[in-house]
Amino acid sequence: MKDVFILAIETSCDETSMAIVKNGNEVVAMTVLSQMDTHATFGGVVPEIASRMHTENITIVLEETLAKSQMNVSDVDAIAVTYAPGLLGSLLVGIECAKVLSMVYEKPLIAVNHTMGHIFANQIGNEMRYPLLSLIVSGGHTDLVLMYSPYDIEILGSSIDDSIGEVFDKVARVLGLPYPGGPNVDRLALEGAETYHLPKPMLQNDYNFSFSGLKSAVINLVHNEEQRGNEIRKSDVAYCFQNAAIDELKRKVELAFQKTGVKEFILAGGVSANQYLRKVMSDLSNEYQVNFHVPVLKYCTDNAAMIGAAAYPLYLKKIFSNYELNAESACDISKYVQFMKEFIQ
Amino acid sequence: MSLYIDTHLQKVLFILFENGKILTKIEKDSSFNHNAIIMSTLDQMLKGNNIKLESIQDIIVINGPGSFTGIRLGVTIAKVLAYTLNIPIRVMSSILIQAISNVEKGNHWFVEEEKNGYFVGEFNELDELLNDYIYIKRSDYEIFKSDRQVIENVSLDFLKIYEYSRTLPSVNPHLVKPLYVKLIEVQK
Numbered sequence: 321m322k323d324v325f326i327l328a329i330e331t332s333c334d335e336t337s338m339a340i341v342k343n344g345n346e347v348v349a350m351t352v353l354s355q356m357d358t359h360a361t362f363g364g365v366v367p368e369i370a371s372r373m374h375t376e377n378i379t380i381v382l383e384e385t386l387a388k389s390q391m392n393v394s395d396v397d398a399i400a401v402t403y404a405p406g407l408l409g410s411l412l413v414g415i416e417c418a419k420v421l422s423m424v425y426e427k428p429l430i431a432v433n434h435t436m437g438h439i440f441a442n443q444i445g446n447e448m449r450y451p452l453l454s455l456i457v458s459g460g461h462t463d464l465v466l467m468y469s470p471y472d473i474e475i476l477g478s479s480i481d482d483s484i485g486e487v488f489d490k491v492a493r494v495l496g497l498p499y500p501g502g503p504n505v506d507r508l509a510l511e512g513a514e515t516y517h518l519p520k521p522m523l524q525n526d527y528n529f530s531f532s533g534l535k536s537a538v539i540n541l542v543h544n545e546e547q548r549g550n551e552i553r554k555s556d557v558a559y560c561f562q563n564a565a566i567d568e569l570k571r572k573v574e575l576a577f578q579k580t581g582v583k584e585f586i587l588a589g590g591v592s593a594n595q596y597l598r599k600v601m602s603d604l605s606n607e608y609q610v611n612f613h614v615p616v617l618k619y620c621t622d623n624a625a626m627i628g629a630a631a632y633p634l635y636l637k638k639i640f641s642n643y644e645l646n647a648e649s650a651c652d653i654s655k656y657v658q659f660m661k662e663f664i665q
Numbered sequence: 666m667s668l669y670i671d672t673h674l675q676k677v678l679f680i681l682f683e684n685g686k687i688l689t690k691i692e693k694d695s696s697f698n699h700n701a702i703i704m705s706t707l708d709q710m711l712k713g714n715n716i717k718l719e720s721i722q723d724i725i726v727i728n729g730p731g732s733f734t735g736i737r738l739g740v741t742i743a744k745v746l747a748y749t750l751n752i753p754i755r756v757m758s759s760i761l762i763q764a765i766s767n768v769e770k771g772n773h774w775f776v777e778e779e780k781n782g783y784f785v786g787e788f789n790e791l792d793e794l795l796n797d798y799i800y801i802k803r804s805d806y807e808i809f810k811s812d813r814q815v816i817e818n819v820s821l822d823f824l825k826i827y828e829y830s831r832t833l834p835s836v837n838p839h840l841v842k843p844l845y846v847k848l849i850e851v852q853k
Contacts, residue, residue, distance in 0.1 A: 368733065368849050375737050379748040379839050393749065409734060412700050416738050419704040420745040424718055643704040 324635060325396040327385075327421065328628030331374045331414030332406025332434050334365045338385040339624035340396060344632025345443050347625045349389035351381045352618075360499050371409030378417050393425045400430040400631030402437065403641075404648035405460055411647035419643055430631040431641040433656045434622075435461055438588040440470075440633075441615040441626035449611070453582045455573055456653075457597070458589030459485030459502075462529045463653060464572055466580060470633035471660045475653065476576060477527025484565060485591050487531040491538050491561050495554045505558045506594045512559025516541060521568045529572065534564055566597050570604055577608045587614040590621050639663065667827065668721045668746070672699050672739035673731030673759045674779075677706050681716065682827050689714050690823075699738045707742075721746075723753040725830045729844035730777055730784035730798060731759050736843040744838040753835030757826070758844055760798060764788040765829045766822040774815040782806065784846050785815075792829070800847040 323342055330337040339350035355373050359365045386392065393399075401418035403411060422429040439454050448467075456463040462479035482490075485502060492501020497508065518541070521534050538561050545552050576582065585605050591597065592614050605612035619626055634640075666688065669680040677695050681688040691710040695702050711718065726743035729736035747754035763775040770790040777784040783806050786798040801809045809815075 362851050366849075366851050369851070371734075371737060372843070372845070375741050375744075376842055378741060379744050382745070382748070383839070409737070412734065412738060413741050415700060416703070416741045417745050420742050421749065423704060423708065424746065424749045643708055644701055646698075646701050 324398075324632065325391070326398050326400050326430070326628045326631050326635060327393060327396045328400040328432070328624040328631060329414045329418050330402045330434070330437070330622060330624040330627045331378075331410050332402045333410060333622055334359055334370045335622045336374050336377045336381050337622065337624035338381050339628050340385060340389045340391060341444075341625055341628025341632070344440070344629050345445065345447070347444060347628075348391065349385050350623060350625045351385045351388065352623050353377050353381050356500065363499050365407070367407045367409055370407055371413055374410055374413035378413060382417070393421055393427070396425075396427060398428045398430050398631065398635050398640075399425075400432050400627050400634075402434045402627050403431040403645055404433055404651035406434055406647070406649065408647050408649045411649075415645055415647055419645070423643075428635075428638075428640040429642065429645065430634050430639070431645050432627045432630050432634070433651065433653060434627070435463070435589070435653045436656055437626040437630045438590075439465075439467075439586070440630035441588060441619040441623075442586040442613050443629045443632075444615065444619055444625055446613055448586065449584050451582055452584035452586055453573070453576050453580065454586045454588055455569060455601070456589045457484045457569065457587070457591035459483060459489065459591075461589060461652065462531070462569075464527050464576060465653070466576070466582065471637070471664045473653070473657045473660065475657060477529065477572060478652070479529040479531060481530055481532035482535060484529070484531060484569065485589070487535045487565060488591065490535055491558070494539055494542050495552075495557060497554075502591060503593065505562060506596060508555045508558040509562040509596065512553070512555035512557070514560060514563070515553065515556045516560045518560050518564045520564055525575065527572050527576065529568060531565060531568070534561065534568075562596055566594075566600050569597065570600050573601065574604060574608075577604070577610060583610050585610045585612050587612075593617055593620040637663070666716070666720050667723050667725060667830075669725045669823070669827070670739050670743050671727040671759075672703060672735045673727050673729050673777075674735060675732070677703050679707055679710050680823060681710070681714070681721075685824070685827065687823060699735055703738060703742065718750065721750060721752065723755065723835070725755050725757060725827070726841070727759050727762065728756045728842065729759060730800075730846040731779065733843075733845060736845075740841055740843045744841045747841070748838040754838055754841055755830050755833045755835055756841055757830060757833070758786070758798070760784060760786040761788075761792070761794065762821060762826045763816070763819040764792045765825050767816055767819050772814060774813050775819065776815060776817055785809070798844070798846045
């Protein structure tokens with residue numbers, strides 16, 4: 321079969337990224353222009369500034385990606401772009417760029433769900449073998465899904481309140497750690513010990529997650545200690561919080577291992593960069609003799625290569641978009657799952 | 666052929682100029698949902714007139730001030746088009762095009778109204794901007810206007826705007842930016 325090259329664009333948050341991906345699993349070239357330093361001065365992502373920077377940098381990132389790949393846009397087979405979920409103003413810049421490229425070079429346009437991108441980051445330099453279990457952990461999502469193929473997906477469970485990434489960021493803020501909070505909690509926890517008692521999130525024995533109770537417990541703990549005039553051992557708080565949160569993820573994954581007998585497991589999303597989480601999931605997989613895979617770090621955080629990887633199965637089925645494609649700020653994967661269900665029937 | 670792109674307020678406007686004349690013009694009310702109609706409107710204009718993208722030799726884009734999203738999208742498509750087609754791009758402000766269009770020349774202020782206020786700029790008789798554009802809140806506008814020569818509701822003369830654009834230098838597409846003028850909360 322002829323090789324398929326996809327030029328992918330990702331601008332859903334504070335990274336302007338483009339990549340050319342071959343056959344959904346090989347990155348020919350990738351550029352990621354992070355705005356993190358700019359947003360760090362404001363203590364978090366400022367949506368208006370994020371979209372301004374995307375517009376300023378969009379052709380520069382395109383030029384750099386083409387130069388690295390030694391290809392032209394005319395050489396690729398399709399243009400893929402993240403259309404949801406994310407910051408509306410930011411998504412729109414990438415979408416507009418993709419539409420122009422699609423028009424100028426007469427290439428099909430492929431709309432990609434960002435969360436599916438995180439899953440397919442696991443396909444880069446690796447073969448995803450089905451059926452597989454995927455745990456998606458990011459700033460917007462905590463989902464546990466069972467995939468029988470790229471087109472046949474069952475959502476086992478999701479967070480019923482805050483996402484795991486949100487809770488990490490909130491805890492980081494309460495502890496006064498700089499933005500981005502998640503990686504700083506991970507780092508600080510390395511020096512911590514189990515000296516505080518935090519309640520374990522305990523939902524019934526289903527696959528849904530809940531983290532808001534744990535979040536409130538951390539906030540109360542820090543406030544109570546402050547009121548008593550006690551010094552807060554930040555590394556211990558980070559350690560206890562991280563253990564409790566990740567234990568909860570582990571419990572659900574273990575339940576899925578036991579109930580489904582699945583032998584392939586992948587981790588996806590920005591929080592999959594968390595070192596402790598990687599270790600816990602790797603150990604658990606070993607215990608159950610499950611093949612475990614997690615993307616290399618640069619494909620865990622937001623990047624266009626994963627969008628190109630997720631666009632590949634859509635390209636194969638000719639699931640193309642058009643100039644009316646609009647951005648959606650909130651769009652969970654259930655919409656994708658539903659669409660695919662109807663499509664393959 | 667020159668492509669003129671203006672999406673700075675609630676409308677999407679494309680004009681194709683050829684030999685100093687308007688070849689075709691398409692204008693749509695997007696109710697600020699530019700993204701959904703902008704490229705299909707351009708596509709419709711090109712196909713409807715049987716024009717290939719490759720016959721466009723340069724681009725003129727109105728980069729603001731105006732709606733943040735509006736100017737961002739117009740500028741994004743203009744710069745990606747200019748970059749990929751490898752053609753010159755020229756930038757004009759939504760207030761300059763009023764000064765150019767206004768028949769009676771002199772020292773005048775021109776305005777662009779938005780949701781909560783007005784973008785204003787002062788021009789001389791040669792249509793040169795005298796100072797940077799400023800933003801006036803709606804509540805301050807009557808006082809601002811009271812001791813200045815402010816001209817409102819200029820009807821745009823696209824042939825004059827096109828002629829003026831010929832005198833402007835083209836800009837590297839990488840450097841084309843929207844003109845926001847108004848500060849956002851975190852910048853204050």
